[in-house]
Amino acid sequence: xxxxxxxxxxxxxxxxxxxFLIGIGFGFALEQAGFSxxxxxxxxxxxxxTTVIKVFFxxxxxxxxxxxxxxxxxxxxxxQVYVNEFxxxxxxxxxxxxxxxxxxxGFCPGTGLCAMSIGKIDAMAxxxxxxxxxxxxxxxxxxxxxxxxxxxxxxVKINExxxxxxxxxxxxMVAAAVAMFWIAELxxxxxxxPEITNDLK
Amino acid sequence: xxxIKQYWPVLPLFLLAVILVLIRTFSQKNFRYDAVxxxxxxxxGSNILTEDQIATLSGEILLISLxxxxxxxxxxxxxxxxxxxxxxxxxxxxxxxxxxxGPVILYSGDNSVSARVWMVLSEMGMKNIYIxxxxxx
Amino acid sequence: xxxxxxxxxxxxLLSLILALLPLTANRSFTAKxxxxxxxxxxEDASFTVDQVAEFIIREDNTVQLIDLRLPEEFRKQAIPxxxxxxxxxFVTKDPEIWLGNKNVRNIFYSAGDIESDYxxxxxxxxxxxxxxxxxxxxxxxxRTVMETKFTGDRITARENALFETxxxxxxxxxxxxxxxxxxxxxxxxxxxxxxxxxDGGCE
Amino acid sequence: MNPYLAGIxxxxxxxxxxxxxxxxxxxxGGYKYCVVSIVGAVDPPHVENSEYYxxxxxxxxxxxxxxxxxxxxxxxxxxxxxxxxxGRLKLKVExxxxxxxxxxxxxxxLGGVLFVYGGQLARGCTSGAALSGMAVLSxxxxxxxxxxFGSAYVFAWIFRKNWI
Numbered sequence: 001x002x003x004x005x006x007x008x009x010x011x012x013x014x015x016x017x018x019x020f021l022i023g024i025g026f027g028f029a030l031e032q033a034g035f036s037x038x039x040x041x042x043x044x045x046x047x048x049x050t051t052v053i054k055v056f057f058x059x060x061x062x063x064x065x066x067x068x069x070x071x072x073x074x075x076x077x078x079x080q081v082y083v084n085e086f087x088x089x090x091x092x093x094x095x096x097x098x099x100x101x102x103x104x105x106g107f108c109p110g111t112g113l114c115a116m117s118i119g120k121i122d123a124m125a126x127x128x129x130x131x132x133x134x135x136x137x138x139x140x141x142x143x144x145x146x147x148x149x150x151x152x153x154x155x156v157k158i159n160e161x162x163x164x165x166x167x168x169x170x171x172x173m174v175a176a177a178v179a180m181f182w183i184a185e186l187x188x189x190x191x192x193x194p195e196i197t198n199d200l201k
Numbered sequence: 202x203x204x205i206k207q208y209w210p211v212l213p214l215f216l217l218a219v220i221l222v223l224i225r226t227f228s229q230k231n232f233r234y235d236a237v238x239x240x241x242x243x244x245x246g247s248n249i250l251t252e253d254q255i256a257t258l259s260g261e262i263l264l265i266s267l268x269x270x271x272x273x274x275x276x277x278x279x280x281x282x283x284x285x286x287x288x289x290x291x292x293x294x295x296x297x298x299x300x301x302x303g304p305v306i307l308y309s310g311d312n313s314v315s316a317r318v319w320m321v322l323s324e325m326g327m328k329n330i331y332i333x334x335x336x337x338x
Numbered sequence: 339x340x341x342x343x344x345x346x347x348x349x350x351l352l353s354l355i356l357a358l359l360p361l362t363a364n365r366s367f368t369a370k371x372x373x374x375x376x377x378x379x380x381e382d383a384s385f386t387v388d389q390v391a392e393f394i395i396r397e398d399n400t401v402q403l404i405d406l407r408l409p410e411e412f413r414k415q416a417i418p419x420x421x422x423x424x425x426x427x428f429v430t431k432d433p434e435i436w437l438g439n440k441n442v443r444n445i446f447y448s449a450g451d452i453e454s455d456y457x458x459x460x461x462x463x464x465x466x467x468x469x470x471x472x473x474x475x476x477x478x479x480x481r482t483v484m485e486t487k488f489t490g491d492r493i494t495a496r497e498n499a500l501f502e503t504x505x506x507x508x509x510x511x512x513x514x515x516x517x518x519x520x521x522x523x524x525x526x527x528x529x530x531x532x533x534x535x536x537d538g539g540c541e
Numbered sequence: 542m543n544p545y546l547a548g549i550x551x552x553x554x555x556x557x558x559x560x561x562x563x564x565x566x567x568x569x570g571g572y573k574y575c576v577v578s579i580v581g582a583v584d585p586p587h588v589e590n591s592e593y594y595x596x597x598x599x600x601x602x603x604x605x606x607x608x609x610x611x612x613x614x615x616x617x618x619x620x621x622x623x624x625x626x627x628g629r630l631k632l633k634v635e636x637x638x639x640x641x642x643x644x645x646x647x648x649x650x651l652g653g654v655l656f657v658y659g660g661q662l663a664r665g666c667t668s669g670a671a672l673s674g675m676a677v678l679s680x681x682x683x684x685x686x687x688x689x690f691g692s693a694y695v696f697a698w699i700f701r702k703n704w705i
């Protein structure tokens with residue numbers, strides 16, 4: 001049955017409409033999680049607010065568990081769901097650059113848009129920077145093309161490369177996340193900064 | 202008890218998931234999970250028998266003639282049934298096939314019908330089903 | 339109100355179920371068994387070799403012939419316009435690559451019957467209702483299209499048209515299979531499917 | 542909102558994207574499509590001569606009517622709705638009291654440049670690669686996630702003053 005867009009051969013306009021609606025849901029969920037505040041996001045790296053870890057892993061796990069159940073019930077064809085392609089060098093180098101961007105800007109591209117929409121001026125600067133970054137990337141792409149395409153591994157799944165069944169890997173990941181939630185709550189107590197967190201409420 | 206008291210909101214959701222999974226896994230009326238696995242004998246050809254190979258099978262053999270031709274070899278030792286291919290999924294027929302303790306052999310005047318019926322039954326999770334291949338005339 | 343401990347226990351329990359399941363990304367049949375059975379036993383699911391011969395000489399592009407035999411057999415004798423997907427490969431991969439285009443009718447054939455019939459049920463079970471078989475396979479094709487000669491002297495217009503179709507389809511078949519190996523390979527390769535690229539990520 | 546509840550909501554949105562469109566969420570790609578279409582409108586010859594730009598226009602494609610572009614427009618709308626519902630609509634610069642507004646804005650801008658640049662290099666940012674990738678068990682998603690959060694923890698020491 002699903003993915004619906006390929007099963008029912010969605011016309012272009014319907015694809016665009018669903019993209020917009022999914023975007024609304026995405027923006028709504030991010031804003032409700034409190035991700036429209038850069039100090040809340042940055043709190044994760046100093047331990048005083050670990051909302052990011054909680055929301056991020058909860059979301060990934062809910063989607064992961066949900067998609068696997070749907071696949072087992074024959075409602076979702078996982079072969080037709082996109083799996084990110086693995087370019088080893090680009091993933092690591094890109095990830096490190098993003099890490100620096102995260103701590104400097106205090107947003108990620110999705111949360112930046114969200115914060116901009118509720119009137120955060122620093123988020124507007126971040127989004128403007130994002131456009132500049134995208135422009136810089138398209139202009140410098142010929143220079144970094146070699147690195148961007150180096151060590152291509154294809155759409156590898158982590159459980160396959162470890163030789164585990166998807167269900168077993170999910171269990172391990174959930175166990176790790178549960179431990180992380182627990183540590184996160186301890187950290188929030190240990191590194192508490194009431195002067196900041198009270199400000200954010 | 203204390204555990205149940207604390208975690209009661211979790212239990213209904215968990216039980217619902219367990220029940221749905223059990224229904225999906227053991228449903229007799231529907232196709233089973235993983236089409237590739239159930240089609241595998243057809244890919245390696247292990248589901249096809251010639252007349253000579255029948256003698257080597259062990260267990261209670263059930264030979265099903267699909268269609269009206271009484272084309273069953275008189276010398277055949279074992280149970281035989283004549284089922285119209287359209288009605289093979291009727292409850293009584295399915296029960297008979299599932300209960301048979303040994304190989305079930307499909308035979309039709311035309312290999313085509315047995316092959317199609319084989320794939321349907323196999324995807325419903327029935328193992329030990331074979332096609333008797335008609336020798337070319 | 340969701341509290342960490344309860345939520346953690348729920349996630350752990352649910353993923354425990356998943357860990358016990360034999361999960362693969364493979365699909366399951368989506369059709370209802372009795373509907374599928376009556377569909378595939380229906381005459382409409384089969385084309386005769388003469389109908390297929392018609393499609394070939396008309397170069398009908400709403401029809402895709404799929405040859406389920408092994409590559410060696412396909413290279414030796416292929417029906418014009420067919421693509422080769424060996425049956426064992428057909429049932430172990432996601433058929434979306436081959437059958438994803440809903441605007442064409444896919445007609446399976448094999449050496450005799452059997453494999454094409456499996457493929458018909460398999461494809462229809464997964465929801466590709468645009469799947470059919472060529473009854474009798476290559477054996478029937480050769481027997482009917484290639485080898486039947488008209489004998490006798492009374493001939494109706496309909497018979498005449500039928501024999502004309504067979505003759506022309508037969509000529510195309512002979513022409514293709516008499517090509518030098520390299521040229522023939524080139525022709526057959528040009529009709530191969532390339533894996534559909536999924537859309538996604540941030541590129 | 543309770544973070545776990547918000548996480549479930551976000552997870553359901555992600556699952557919906559997988560079920561409806563067969564893909565995960567993304568954000569940095571949307572920035573690029575916007576930029577590409579602006580450049581395409583402003584300087585068409587440049588686009589034609591560049592191998593990288595031209596692939597977004599081949600076969601009459603329009604980068605503005607792309608799944609990711611529409612999705613990020615939706616994100617802005619969704620954030621606005623949520624902000625209005627929760628009464629958080631307010632123009633302000635959020636920063637640590639220890640730094641000036643200018644410094645915060647400069648850092649935000651630089652952060653944006655780096656984030657989207659890295660995101661395009663890694664073919665996905667926190668949403669496109671890390672979140673969506675982890676939900677489909679993609680190895681690339683896990684590696685990117687570790688690289689982002691790992692390096693951010695290291696850099697956090699350097700930029701300590703900006704936040705606390």
